[in-house]
Amino acid sequence: MSINHDTLHIVDHPLVQHKLTLMRVKTASTSSFRRLLHELSTLMAYEVTRDMPVHMVQIETPLETMQAPMIDGKKLVLVSILRAGGGILEGVLDVVPGARVGHIGLYRDPKTLQAVEYYFKMPSEVAERDVILVDPMLATGNSVVAAVDRVKSLGPRSIKFLCLLAAPEGVQLLQKAHPDVHIYTAALDRELNEHGYILPGLGDAGDRIFGTK
Ligand SMILES: O=P(O)(O)OC[C@H]1O[C@H](OP(=O)(O)OP(=O)(O)O)[C@H](O)[C@@H]1O
Ligand SMILES: O=c1cc[nH]c(=O)[nH]1
Numbered sequence: 001m002s003i004n005h006d007t008l009h010i011v012d013h014p015l016v017q018h019k020l021t022l023m024r025v026k027t028a029s030t031s032s033f034r035r036l037l038h039e040l041s042t043l044m045a046y047e048v049t050r051d052m053p054v055h056m057v058q059i060e061t062p063l064e065t066m067q068a069p070m071i072d073g074k075k076l077v078l079v080s081i082l083r084a085g086g087g088i089l090e091g092v093l094d095v096v097p098g099a100r101v102g103h104i105g106l107y108r109d110p111k112t113l114q115a116v117e118y119y120f121k122m123p124s125e126v127a128e129r130d131v132i133l134v135d136p137m138l139a140t141g142n143s144v145v146a147a148v149d150r151v152k153s154l155g156p157r158s159i160k161f162l163c164l165l166a167a168p169e170g171v172q173l174l175q176k177a178h179p180d181v182h183i184y185t186a187a188l189d190r191e192l193n194e195h196g197y198i199l200p201g202l203g204d205a206g207d208r209i210f211g212t213k
């Protein structure tokens, strides 16, 4: 199966690419890794929200009355896949502070690489809202497919997935399971290794964000 590039958006802005390179370097400290992830997420938020609906409101400038566009941030639901999704969530919330937030706790079983759910908490109104799922890594795709399965059962209007790094295997799995979900990533890396880690990748995102291991 090949990749559908119509629903895969690689954010190739030089600032995004520069910061991603700094994050990949193995000697990057926990604090700089976390800061870069935050900055990168803010930049990528521009792309993933590009087609957000706006409505016109009447305002008074110092000189006259005009109709001007506004978004309704509350219509957006950000869903963070714990743990590592939290790093992206904070950056996106900086630019869409009114968004509602849900969390899904998932970890990969190291042997089977299947996603195991341990937490699920969503805002009360997800039906007919636009959802952006966030997690830095799309490796086998098992975690994001499990997350989309859960969120879809709540009837949102749309779901997008925002990550930092994607492997071809994970993109294909997500596109096969949920062809309607657009994927936004800073890079499409080469492949997975035998432990399901992305190559060349950046290592274990959760461990690098939180300084565990
Ligand atoms: O596409 P997949 O093969 O499912 O892998 C990607 C998942 O692996 C990582 O989480 P991990 O399981 O390490 O949990 P953590 O965020 O708690 O470290 C990452 O943050 C994704 O959620
Ligand atoms: O390379 C990988 C794959 C899964 N999860 C990570 O944090 N990194």
Ligand SMILES: [Mg+2]
Pocket: 204, 205, 206, 207
């Ligand atoms: Mg991890």
